[in-house]
Amino acid sequence: MHPPDADSVLVRHGELGVKSDQVRRKMEDQLADNIRAMLDARALSGDIEQRRNRLFVHTDQPEGVTAAAADTFGVTSASAVTTVDSTLSAIKDALAVTAREQYDGGAFAVSARRAGPAEAHPFSSTDIESDGGTAVWEVIEELGGEPAVDLDNPDFELFVECRADEAYVFCEKRAGPGGLPLGTQRPVVALVSGGIDSPVAAWKLMKRGTPVLPVYVDLGDYGGSDHRARAVSTVETLASYAPGHDLSLSVIDAGDVVTDLSQNLGSLRMLVLRRFMLAGAEAIAHECDAVGIVTGEAIGQKSSQTSANIAVTDAATTLPVYRPNLTVDKSEITNHARTIGTFDDSTIDTGCNRVAPSHPETNASLEAVRAAEPDDLFERAKVCAQDRAVIPIES
Ligand SMILES: Nc1ncnc2c1ncn2[C@@H]1O[C@H](COP(=O)(O)OP(=O)(O)OP(=O)(O)O)[C@@H](O)[C@H]1O
Known part of the structure; x- marks a missing residue:
């Protein structure tokens, strides 16, 4: 499940983040190579961009790429995301579009994380959750549903990660195997x-x-x-x-x-x-x-x-x-x-x-x-x- 206009897959890895810079870089390079090979093996296309502690695959095949990343050793989870400006209105719009396409009943929740310097955004993660929640609420009403929020055990969850320059909206974190990228140890x-x-x-x-x-x-x-x-x-x-x-x-x-x-x-x-x-x-x-x-x-x-x-x-x-x-x-x-x-x-x-x-x-x-x-x-x-x-x- 992914936002209708998903443009990238956000790939998270776990233990690599605690390694020294030199080791982490080597492991991240190996992970990128392995994901590239996984995409090739499944005839999928995407451009891999390595960023600190995460990796993005820019693709127009978000479903297949998410599945491929989630089968790659070293990956803790993968999400097909839609990338928007890091403004409250852009985030709300993306949440509304995603809810309109993917909501199929039950209680919902919006979970947001904001990273970067405080001055980068004139809003907090709680603002994203409450304003974004209102936007989703209205969509469900328009769809003829009866909106309900359940923050602990939602049937439908939307996620926002807001960084200094851009924000990502997604509705699934697909679990990967975890571990370390294959090829980072001797055979x-x-x-x-x-x-x-x-x-x-x-x-x-x-x-x-x-x-x-x-x-x-x-x-x-x-x-x-x-x-x-x-x-x-x-x-x-x-x-x-x-x-x-x-x-x-x-x-x-x-x-x-x-x-x-x-x-x-x-x-x-x-x-x-x-x-x-x-x-x-x-x-x-x-x-x-x-x-x-x-x-x-x-x-x-x-x-x-x-x-x-x-x-x-x-x-x-x-x-x-x-x-x-x-x-x-x-x-x-x-x-x-x-x-x-x-x-x-x-x-x-x-x-x-x-x-x-x-x-x-x-x-x-x-x-x-x-x-x-x-x-x-x-x-x-x-x-x-x-x-x-x-x-x-x-x-
Ligand atoms: N024919 C074989 N070829 C390669 N390795 C073997 C073979 N038979 C056994 N082994 C190794 O010895 C281990 C213990 O043998 P065991 O008799 O329990 O194997 P099995 O029950 O046939 O298979 P498995 O352990 O994979 O369920 C296996 O797990 C495997 O690592």
Whole structure:
């Protein structure tokens, strides 16, 4: 929803404002690049203007641009605005025009903020709210409605931001993901199985500005083509949040290793396979200059994810392993997957064979796992990582 003559989208970002000038400028530049790429990916046009602590996209496609900005990491909210002179009469006119077009019943409110030196305006924000409120009231009467004001819980809200030289009128603050602009941190490798949890985990790192290099470990006969297709689909959805950033999917062929582990190991099989995955991810991270690994694990969610077993898998790599779902309940992770759009692909029935043993170890010791696993496990992981295939992913 936007004013009928909206000419720009006002994009707000959160944490960037508290950084030093130098860091803030770099992050704002990255945010502008990312929004530009997002517009290109959606065939939208607009001129980006960076101002201190906010950014404007001047556009004649306000609806699409608002949605694109609200899908960009680092953005806290976006509003399609109509820009007017910073005079009370211009603001009142814009409020009236917007109410005439967008009001569809219920109680209303006008919320105003005024910034800049006091002498810039001969009126206060309260004046904007009361005079603007009167203008909206009259429009509703003209429309045949019964005007009512509810400042706490309005059905219809109009906003005004009045600056020294111009004012913006809008009727929606569309929430963005928040976080930091993607590309403002060093990358990490994301182990993406295509299940519900790992795409959400990768998304969370991306939200904090961290590019991810997605890696899928192909389990051979224990996985299958549907299992791999599921991983590809979820990575495509992740890539839609990251135009301009390469999310090509690396595929490690682990078919022989999984067959070997399944035939020769019992209760420790899954832990050893996880250690193989982390070692493979580490090899790719070193090659690609990535500084960590992200997984979808949550403490206690599966036998391989008990606190004892996570300690054992962690020991397979010297890189930090990020587990942003660690303390999050499954229902919450699932809701998150629905919100970001990965859920449907994650729940495609892959009909894959399960690698997990019927009685998995839940309290493993590193010594026992080391003694049981093949001596050349990490060497094989490195070779498989080197020989990986890469599937290009469109963003
Ligand atoms: N085949 C795979 N390829 C890449 N990473 C994997 C694979 N299987 C598991 N992982 C990584 O190990 C973590 C824990 O494995 P788990 O068995 O819980 O995965 P899952 O249930 O198949 O998928 P998810 O954790 O995404 O819901 C995953 O979140 C993921 O980061």
